[in-house]
Amino acid sequence: MLSAASYGNADFTRMPFVGNGYLAQRLPAIGEGFQGALGPSGYQLDQIPKQRMTTSIVAGVYNKGLSSSVPGTEYIASLPTWSTMDLGVGGQTLDASTAASQISDYRQSVDMLHGVVSTSLTWTPQAGDATAVSFQVLANQAQMHLGEVQVSVTPSWSGDLSLSALLDGSSAQGINPTSRAVDTRAHTSSVSLETPGADNVVDEVQHLVAGPGVSVTSSTADQPTANTATAGEDWTVPVQAGHTYVVTKYVGIATSNDTRDPSALAATTAVNAAHTGWNALLRQHEAAWAALWAPNVRVAGDETLQAATNMSYYTLYSSIRAGLSWSIPPAGLTSQDYNGDIFWDADTWMFPTLLALHPELAKSIVMFRYDTISQAEANAKANGYQGGVWSWDNGPDGVCGDLGHPMCVGFEDHLEGDIALAQWQYYEATGDTAWLRRYGYPVLKDIAEFWASRVTLGSDGLYHINGVTGPDEYTAGVNDESATNAGAIVALRDATTAAKLVGATADPAWSAIADKINIVTSADGTHAEYAGYTNETAKQADTVLMTYPFQYVTASATAAADLDRYMPVTDPNGPAMTASVESIIAAQVQQPGCLDYTLFENSYQPYLNGPYDQFAETQGAPALTGTGTGPAFDFATGAGGFLQTYVYGYAGLRWSTSALELAPTLPPQLKSGITISGLRYQGRSVTIAIGPKQTVVTLTDGAAVTVQSPRGTTKLTQGRPVVLPTARPDLDATDDLARCQNVVASSSQLNESPTAAVDGNSVTTWTAASTTSSYTVTLARQSSTGNAHITWGTTRPASYAVSVRSAAGSWQQVAIGQVPATGDLDMRWATVAGTAVRFDFGGGSAASIRDLTIPDASAADLVGSLSGAPATAPGASISETLTLKNPSDVEARDVTSDLAVPQGWTVTADPASVDIAAGASATVTWTVTPPASQSATTATLTATTSWQGVAARDATTATTSLDVIQPKALGATMQAEDGALGGGASVDGNHNGYTGTGFVDNWYEGASDTFLVTVPTAGVYPVSVRYANSLGGQAPPLQNITRTTSLTTGSLTAPTTQQLQLPVTGSWDTWGTVTEQVALPAGTDLIQLSVGPDDDGSVNIDSIAVG
Known part of the structure; x- marks a missing residue:
């Protein structure tokens, strides 16, 4: 209550x-x-x-x-x-x-x-x-x-x-x-x-x-x-x-x-x-x-979390009913938000939660799609496609349209894959072949026929899906969108399997097309959101959906890399579903630490409002006055996503026709356990009690069933529970006394909780809500400490103080100092035994910590940074240097380093192991060469260093990005949209007067546009930048002022940077030019525009001319 x-x-x-x-x-x-x-x-x-x-x-x-x-x-x-x-x-x-x-x-x-x-x-x-x-x-x-x-x-x-x-x-x-x-x-x-x-x-x-x-x-x-x-x-x-x-x-x-x-x-x-x-x-x-x-989820020892969990279920149970087929809108039946229309929210975000405990409620969602199949077929025919096309957002008539234009094809085609997945999952969970034959397969067949008619065969021999908006609604009209294409592949394959089950004949083209739909893969092995994607800000979870729920990506390393790529570029002000699917994926990939819990917190805490824990669509308190548009409230979609974390995250449930697939895991913050009672699987009722060491699976009703888990297959029968080990990646051996331990912060910003700084992941961030803050870590055990390392997030304070708590409970200040303007912070103090460490920050900006480590004083500690040229040409070699520092009082022994490069690239051999004395540094240099045939790409290079610790062989990683660019001829005018874009810079065309096919906008801090130029003779050459600058800015107040951006030019190994002044041009449709004389050596030279920490940015870039 x-x-x-x-x-x-x-x-x-x-x-x-x-x-x-x-x-x-x-x-x-x-x-x-x-x-x-x-x-x-x-x-x-x-x-x-x-x-x-x-x-x-x-x-x-x-x-x-x-x-x-x-x-x-x-x-x-x-x-x-x-x-x-x-x-x-x-x-x-x-x-x-x-x-x-x-x-x-x-x-x-x-x-x-x-x-x-x-x-x-x-x-x-x-x-x-x-x-x-x-x-x-x-x-x-x-x-x-x-x-x-x-x-x-x-x-x-x-x-x-x-x-x-x-x-x-x-x-x-x-x-x-x-x-x-x-x-x-x-x-x-x-x-x-x-x-x-x-x-x-x-x-x-x-x-x-x-x-x-x-x-x-x-x-x-x-x-x-x-x-x-x-x-x-x-x-x-x-x-x-x-x-x-x-x-x-x-x-x-x-x-x-x-x-x-x-x-x-x-x-x-x-x-x-x-x-x-x-x-x-x-x-x-x-x-x-x-x-x-009666079927329920119980979280032991946390009444606040239990109340939020119950309220989320209450929201769903109040808004959908067995025996009806109206499905469920994004706000349930609590408001008219989003018109009360039916979106992918129902099939992707609420359906899986309902399916696990109440398939009779989930049936309303899949039956809604069957009930609208005639209109879906008419929609497809009207748009020149085969099969059926369900409208992105509409009511029970299913007619294409909203916002004054058709929204059945090209806008959010991924919906068809979302619907197909839900249809197939309903069959997997219930085993109801009669339902599949009469209702599910007709929907699956129509969607397969649609995809078969929607794809285009390219000259590369692959099928492409062009001109779509994916789940990331910040982009439109893109090609080979990742979640869309993965959903199409899965839909085509599931339809083929379903046809066999119901005695129908599948079109052989379905499988053939599925096997050759293009999935855009970047040089580092991660998946690009779409063809030409350059890490622009995404509205919400998109590419990561390839791992869950589509299960297209199954390799843990790839799933983890995709997750790390998209977490930092996903808009924290987007809708409330993203962190829930991220948490489920983190639980699946089992990287050392407790990232799943950080994301679990983010899946509900920032969105709950009022005394009744009601979900809002976006984080924070919704506006109570004024006009305009607020977030959906209640946001049943967010509630459904949050609840999926229990069943599909911590229990690790994946639907299958042949077995109950479970992979239980638990973070230390929930070590009292989670019990899922009454999970329904093909007419059976199962209880899953996830404890800190083992998970007990009990069949409470129904026939015996096979349980598939990471340890193999086991037969589950009534009266004979199956006991599975509970995965605990937080317990992977480490000398870091802070990792996944209890933490308390004086304040936190939404979606940036204290756990993030010690979860073992260097992407998630804790950020204080004020410039004066404190952060306290209870150590894994009473131990001596003598140093700590902080990797800063987006902002940093001016000063710090470190205090250690003794076993008796008294605090002793052990270090104090100023925070450097750049780089990480290494803090050292005289070795002292303690049970907790507190960091007090002041001045400057709010403390923002991506990673905090406190090593056991008896173990060595290494921190590394990887640096090199920002770009190279196809087939051209470049040096990458890893600098390692040992801030501890213990020699680091048997230190080995490895540089991971994209497949097909060459890299010189890793060096032999070395020892690094206390307080000393060492460097490792590799020569990296992309293939001569390498197309333009941005690759991530990762150096992993390990050394012999006390509790384990410890490790640290350092990464850098490298653009591979085809050099331009000196004297050419380079269109900005053709450069290697980074840091959220994107291409647009919503203003007049640009040349080429568009211009580059989203020119805010961190944005960059990189080119290479072949210079035959060393000399001083003009570099001209064509730009527009008018009333604007990344955040209010909007201003009409001269703005600045950085220009980096010269050799790839030793370029120089200067700041350009960009006066106001009069309007966003009026373009101006600034020219600077720069010294360029002979050879392949770097030409890069960027927005550094001292730049204003907030302009549009049209072109760059050199020479």
Whole structure:
């Protein structure tokens, strides 16, 4: 249960909801009724800024044709609010707008396990009129058409109490009222509505029941002329001080999707509920919720995490229902955000979570795709393709379109692969061949036929998928997008397998095409997001989806490398799903450390809001005032992604037709264990208890089954659990006393938690929230320390102090100093024994730490940096030098170094092992040569150094990037878009006046554009840069000023850098030129523009001319 003990009616993150998967009602802080103007809503169809409100939603009720430019576009409707039970005393009203000054003894609770929102308070509208009030609201889980509200009032005064019980049309949106009626004798009110074109007819009927001792002296119909979607009754009830009065409202809601006569069904539901009574209905309701919660995930020893977990499941269970096939929108049934349309969010992010514990709920998602198959086939035909194409975002009609343009092909084609994967996974998880034959295979077949007609055979003999937007929506119109192509391959292969299972004949072209779809692979073996990708910022998880969920990438080293490549370039302000899939992949690849936990924290902590742990689409608190567009709220997609981390991350579940595949792992921060009870696999029920040393798998129902794990196959039967070792990569031997230990920071920025600095991964980062901060590590064991090493993130403080805690608990400062402006920080102090180390930072910028190591003082420690030329030509050799320093007081013995280069490159032999004395340094140099046939690429070179430690053979890595570029002739004008782009620089064409095929933008710190030029004779040559500079900047305030960028020129081994001044050009469509004279030696020379730490950047680059 989650509760709020203070009243605030201006914050929508404090407003709970009830739902049963068919109907749902958002509630204001007061506990009943309608409230609007709650801050900017999430994205909606017409893109006109709207305000959030307490919506009332029924699954499957959509307004069609809201966009005149795209007929058939659908938008989920909001119905009249059915929870309204406003109270009145002496001309004052208790409703959603009641001031906080009138409210005391407030408590509102979401009972997630029982599906009830309860609100209790004391209302004092004026002195002497204190009234104890409680509301209970539920959407009956046992009777999907029934909503219930009960109000209890205990006054401290005697007199008349007024009650206004309404079906409040203030929340009706996208639907029109057609009739209403109020019968004050029967205490029944009704409203009939229909969407434009009468596609959906909806009826709401409320029936009021006065509890014992409640005498209604006056009952009048409430049918305001200003809102014809409102109907209800206004009661006057005489009350006496100290007595309690209860009134219950039963609401029946039905639509033409359910029955030919929704009015009769709604009325019957409400009246029958009144005859059954509150208590009996509550027992039915609680029993239905108990059945949903019977399969569950329990996290031992962490009540806060358990509450967040339960709330995420509650969000899903409130928004989808067995037996219905409306699927689930990104916000579930909690709001109209994202139009209530169905996206990949359902198939990729929420479906896997539901499939594991409740395949009967997950079935709604796969059946939605089957139900829309006819329209999908029509969509494909209309766009010139075979098979079926499901619309990127729409309702149950599945018509292409939104945003005023078709969105079926080219925009987010990856959706077809996402749908196919879910269809196949449903079969793998259930083993239901009859379902596969009738429903799943037709969808798989249509998608396979679409991909077979969508690909283009290139001159390279490979198939290409051109002109798409992938999951990373920051790019559009790209070719061979990684997640899209991997999804197409998997879909084609799964369709081929499915055909055999159902006795159909697969088109042999499916397999042939799947085997030859191009997957863009960079020289270092990682996968580029698309052809020509240069590490631009990605909106959200994209290429990493090739590893999970598609399982196209299976090699752990490649999966880990892809993860490390994309974590730092993924926008932290993107949607809330990315870290969850990253955590699952980190758990799979098992790199030493606890990266999976850092990412697990990032998958939910930055996105939870308010007292009820409701997910927002983006990190931080959503705006509560203003116009524009806010994040989706609740973001059921994010909740679904977060919950996947338990089953697919820590349990390591992967669906298979032949075995229950598990690879359990656990980070030390969750060492008390995770238990997944009631996992469903092909008609069986399985419990997986993941402990710090072993995982116990128990078959609680169903026939024996094979369990596949990293240790092999085992037969699981009832009464004979299977015990598997729990993988613990954090326990890999190390002399680093800080790795994966308990840490506490004085503050942290969102998505940059303290764990990140000690998780063994050099990409994740802890960043303090202020310039003054502290960071404390409890050491792995009581031990002597004498040095520590910090690799900084994006910002660094000016000073540091180090203190060590003794076994007795006292702190001793052991080091103090200034932080260098560049490079890492090596701290040394007189060896001292202790149990914890604290670092205090001040001045400069906020401390940001990518990696912190505290070696055991009895072990040597090495830190390395790899440097060399930033670029070379195909076939041209270049030197790379590794500098190793030993900051410890112990000699590093048997030191070996290895340089990893891309496949097909040559590198000179690794040197023999050496010893490096305490405090000494050493260098290692390799000669690296890319093949003469190497196409333009940016390669990552990694030097790994190991030495003999005390607890283990310790190791460290250092990396650098190397551009391979075909040199240009001296005198040529080089188009900026043709250079080797790095650091987020990207190509655009949204302004006029550029030459070539575009220009380079996103010219912010770290961005670079690199060329090589062949210089026949040494001399001084002009370098001219054509650019545009107008009102802009990476962040407000936008400015119109002269900006700077760095120009690096000269030999590859000893270039020089100068800063260019770039005056304002007048507008972004007006281009200027600056020219500098530079000395260039004969040979292949470097020409590089970049944005360094002392540059302004924020310009557009069109071309560079040399000579």
